Amino acid sequence: xxxxxxxxxxxxxxxxxxxxxxxxxxxxxxxxxxxxxxxxxxxxxxxxxxxxxxxxxxxxxxxxxxxxxxxxxxxxxxxxxxxxxxxxxxxxxxx
Numbered sequence: 001x002x003x004x005x006x007x008x009x010x011x012x013x014x015x016x017x018x019x020x021x022x023x024x025x026x027x028x029x030x031x032x033x034x035x036x037x038x039x040x041x042x043x044x045x046x047x048x049x050x051x052x053x054x055x056x057x058x059x060x061x062x063x064x065x066x067x068x069x070x071x072x073x074x075x076x077x078x079x080x081x082x083x084x085x086x087x088x089x090x091x092x093x094x095x
Contacts, residue, residue, distance in 0.1 A: 033076075035078030035081070036050060036077040047061060
């Protein structure tokens, strides 16, 4: 699934906003991390798409929005992902 950039910000807490006709406006969180490059939550399908520093992209299925919000607040995105998402939700490797 490809998204067209609508607005782009390169601030330290980096957020890139994408426009996609199927989902509306999505917020992609970009942060300094040794594991996670960026992630986006698609509320309509409850999908958390994670792009790793390695370039691998995974969709985690049926993730409640509260889990996404907790990840947003977590200091270490990689640690949060390992402890709360990886073994708890179905996933599919996209790239």
